[in-house]
Amino acid sequence: MIIAKALTKKFGNLTAVDNLYLHVRSGEIYSFLGPNGAGKTTTIRMLTGSLSPTSGAIEIDRKRYEQDEITIKRGIGVVPDEPRMYENLKGIEFIEFVKGIYHLDPKLTDQRFNELCAAFDIDFLQTYIGDYSHGMKQKLMVISVLMRRPKVLFLDEPTVGLDARAARVLKTLLDHFRNEGSAILLTTHILEIAEKMSDRIGIIRNGKMVVEGSMEDLRKIGNNQANSLEDIFLDLTSKDASAG
Amino acid sequence: MAFKTMIPLDFRLLLRYSLKNKKRRNKEKVRSGPLASAFSSWFGYLLAPLIFVVFLTPVYYDLFLKLAVPLVKFGMNSPFLVSDVLLAPVFTVTGLLFSLQFAALLVVELFENDMTPLLLTMPIRRSSIFIVSSMNTLLMTNFGISMTVSISLAYSMLNRDRLWWGILGICLWMLFLIALGVLFGLLLAKLIGKTAAKRASQLITFLIVILVVISPSVVTPVNGLNPGSVLRSLSGSANLFLSSGWPHYWLMVALKGQLAFLILLLAVTVSLFTFVFVCANTLNYSPARKNRDRRRVEVVGEKSGAKNRGSFPLLKKELRLMFRESGIIWYLIYPLAFPILLVIGRYHQTPFVSLLFMIVATMYSGMVSVTMMVFEKRIWPVPTYFPVSFLSSIRLKVFIPVVLFVLESLILLGLFIAQTPSAIYDVFMIAPIAMILYYCSLLGIRLFLQDPDRDISQRNRLLKGSEVLRLEAVSIGFSVGFYGAFYCLKTFLIEGSFLFFERLPPWSVILLLAGILIALLALLLRSIQMERRKIHRLLVE
Structure with a gap:
């Protein structure tokens, strides 16, 4: 569903993403990990069509941004690293905007929307987004994406700002989406989430993929069956720590 | 002491530190003196x-x-x-x-x-x-x-x-x-x-x-x-x-x-x-x-979807954001309210008020478009995730102020006609006004796009001084040019020759003034085309 081939992004002399290959299949949760500044968000921005790659190719559900940008965007869901929304709109107006812009079937969406509101304990939609806390914005952003049931999901640090209950609900829903065949790519700094939820994990450092595979594969690379993801991650990214 | x-x-x-924090970014040299500097x-x-x-x-x-x-x-x-x-x-x-x-x-x-x-x-x-x-x-x-x-x-x-x-x-x-x-x-x-x-x-x-x-x-x-x-x-x-x-x-x-x-x-x-x-x-x-709001929302939340199926979502979004932005409200009301006050109070002559409206409205048209661009900039890159081309969003940011200001000019024209029946001829100015408004909006958008990393934290400094001057020059230049030539032509046709036109044969006066208007129109059309091309280029880059 999500394919990146030799993906490269340069900002002047800085190579933020360097010749990256990525393949996230249908019915799979792929955790994309890396230290701060490794290139995770830049990669997600390229995969979601908000940043043009310097070179390389991207395929989302067998379509390319060059030809089918709007069709791809209609089919994907993106929860960005910061829940930025129009602050002078009320929550309900933002939802209405999303429904309109994605041409959603009202009957289906309304039912899902109400279920999600109940699950995430959302009862603040009649107030302006500008008055929301970070967590409230994050909840609104998450339900505005999940109510569409997209086949491909990109989530950049989705649990940041969410309370424990909402984070649990999100994890359950992502599991459910995976079982229904969605391809999910998420980044997180909470390694426990990645370890428990992901089918495969990719670790990026300085824009390059350092290692990729299931938890079992990663343990083999770490040469220690008992290693936790945290140990493996710290081991593989330790050069950054010493350099930085 | x-x-x-x-x-x-x-x-x-x-x-001391809150004031230091407020210092404008372009003032790099910050004095670190004691309270006196604050x-x-x-x-x-x-x-x-x-x-x-x-x-x-x-x-x-x-x-x-x-x-x-x-x-x-x-x-x-x-x-x-x-x-x-x-x-x-x-x-x-x-x-x-x-x-x-x-x-x-x-x-x-x-x-x-x-x-x-x-x-x-x-x-x-x-x-x-x-x-x-x-x-x-x-x-x-x-x-x-x-x-x-x-x-x-x-x-x-x-x-x-x-x-x-x-x-x-x-x-x-x-x-x-x-x-x-x-x-x-x-x-x-x-x-x-x-x-x-x-x-x-x-x-x-x-x-x-x-x-x-x-x-x-x-x-x-x-x-x-x-x-x-x-x-x-x-x-x-x-x-x-x-x-x-x-x-x-x-x-x-x-x-x-x-x-x-x-x-x-x-x-x-x-x-x-x-x-x-x-x-x-x-x-x-x-x-x-307020808890009151929360309770109300639960009820609305259950029914919200049924009635809120978004048709024209972009348009609705733009209009909602526009009318909730005080700066834009000011830009929209002032060009209409001030001339109306002058007309009702009979403080100034109609031609002066018409020209004043043209200058202010065309300039504010550019400013409204710029302010509308800020809505997207504030939440960037989220707008790029939406399944619509950014160009269609920009089109709305250009057309909405044009339509609103054209409506205002029609209201003013109605007032002028009620006061002076001969103002009916000013109806011919609606098309040029719409075109200048369109051009100024395009210019505002292009200036904004040229420097997407600009500081948008201060609402009254969305454009740089030189950019504002440019917008003003375009607005004043075209408004004075069009209205000046049109007013002379109208006066000449209704009241006969005046000032230095008296020395010229009537046909040459008409030819001269109509020629100026046509030349200005051609220049405006060309400028519009150029701005559109520049915006396309900036978006592709």
């Missing part, structure tokens, strides 16, 4: 209202001087002047507006300042945070200060032999209004949220700006009236506003030399500040959220 030690250290540090930058912020004060005070002084006729002369047993009768409600309205604007801005400052949560974790008194926030807020009440100070100053200048006494009175009056504003702010902070406070401050600022802008135009014809007629029209309010219960009454009497009322004003001000100081230490620095 003794003065310095009187001010608590936490307050001094807070004031006060100097504070003064720097007050420079803008001071300029307004210098401009407005003589206008008011001239008016008050002409109306400085004792009421006794009109057979009324009162120590006041006719100007006092006029001024009493003015003092009340401007003072109240200033205090309310200050209060609403203070609530926004308290809840929107990213530093407040951090400061609350530090060993700083809540009252210090509150007072420093109040001082910072005062810098944002430009128009409120200008209006209040200039009116009080003009009034005190009537008693030249007690000028220093007058200045003392004004200072006390300002302190009283500030204390009142802080008190309102405290109450508002407990009652309303950040967005409601923003709306309130925007609305009040808008009212004050209207007062500041139109008052000189209104004052000019009032100047021509005789004090007797002014008194007759205001006699109803005299008893109400010249009663001794009003604080402005205390000020007016104090400025006439009665010390007791000055002391009364001082006492009330000190009491208010003390009350606020004590209450500030108990203030909960989190926006008020």
Whole structure:
């Protein structure tokens, strides 16, 4: 569903993403990990069509941004690293905007929307987004994406700002989406989430993929069956720590 | 030094660093001096209202001087002047507006300042945070200060032999209004949220700006009236506003030399500040959220989807955001309201007002488009995730102001025709106006896109000085060119030859003026095409 081939992004002399290959299949949760500044968000921005790659190719559900940008965007869901929304709109107006812009079937969406509101304990939609806390914005952003049931999901640090209950609900829903065949790519700094939820994990450092595979594969690379993801991650990214 | 030690250290540090934080980004050299440098930058912020004060005070002084006729002369047993009768409600309205604007801005400052949560974790008194926030807020009440100070100053200048006494009175009056504003702010902070406070401050600022802008135009014809007629029209309010219960009454009497009322004003001000100081230490620095809203939402949430299936989602979104942005409201209302006022008051001739509208509307059309671009910039890169091309979003940001300003020009045209039937010919100017509006909007968008990393934190500095000048030059150039040539042609056709056209044969005058109009039209079309190409190129890049 999500394919990146030799993906490269340069900002002047800085190579933020360097010749990256990525393949996230249908019915799979792929955790994309890396230290701060490794290139995770830049990669997600390229995969979601908000940043043009310097070179390389991207395929989302067998379509390319060059030809089918709007069709791809209609089919994907993106929860960005910061829940930025129009602050002078009320929550309900933002939802209405999303429904309109994605041409959603009202009957289906309304039912899902109400279920999600109940699950995430959302009862603040009649107030302006500008008055929301970070967590409230994050909840609104998450339900505005999940109510569409997209086949491909990109989530950049989705649990940041969410309370424990909402984070649990999100994890359950992502599991459910995976079982229904969605391809999910998420980044997180909470390694426990990645370890428990992901089918495969990719670790990026300085824009390059350092290692990729299931938890079992990663343990083999770490040469220690008992290693936790945290140990493996710290081991593989330790050069950054010493350099930085 | 003794003065310095009187001010608590936490307050001094807070004031110093909050003002440093406010320094504009383009001023790289930041003086790191002590408290004095903080006060100097504070003064720097007050420079803008001071300029307004210098401009407005003589206008008011001239008016008050002409109306400085004792009421006794009109057979009324009162120590006041006719100007006092006029001024009493003015003092009340401007003072109240200033205090309310200050209060609403203070609530926004308290809840929107990213530093407040951090400061609350530090060993700083809540009252210090509150007072420093109040001082910072005062810098944002430009128009409120200008209006209040200039009116009080003009009034005190009537008693030249007690000028220093007058200045003392004004200072006390300002302190009283500030204390009142802080008190309102405290109450508002407990009652309303950040967005409601923003709306309130925007609305009040808008009212004050209207007062500041139109008052000189209104004052000019009032100047021509005789004090007797002014008194007759205001006699109803005299008893109400010249009663001794009003604080402005205390000020007016104090400025006439009665010390007791000055002391009364001082006492009330000190009491208010003390009350606020004590209450500030108990203030909960989190926006008020109302349970009432939450309950209501649960019901709406269940039904929301059914009725809110978004048709024209982009258009709806743009219109909602537009009409909730005070800057845009100003840009939309001013070009219409100001000419209407001039037309109704018959202060200026129709051609002047038409040209004024064209210049202001075309320039503001560009500014509206720029402000609408800021909506997207604020949440960037989220708009790029939406399944619509960014170009279609930009198209709306260009067309919406054009349509709205064209509607305004039609309203004005209706008014002109009602006043002068020959203004019907101005209907031919609608198309050129629409085209200039379109071009200015495109130009605004292009200028914004050229520097996407610009600082958008200050609403009045969305465009750089040179960019604003460019927009103004285009707006004035095309407006004057089109309207000038059109007006000459219209006058020539209706009234016959005039000025230097009398030396030319009639056919050549028509040819010349029509030629100018056609040339301008061609230039405008070409400029529009070029701007569109530049925008496309910028978006592709």
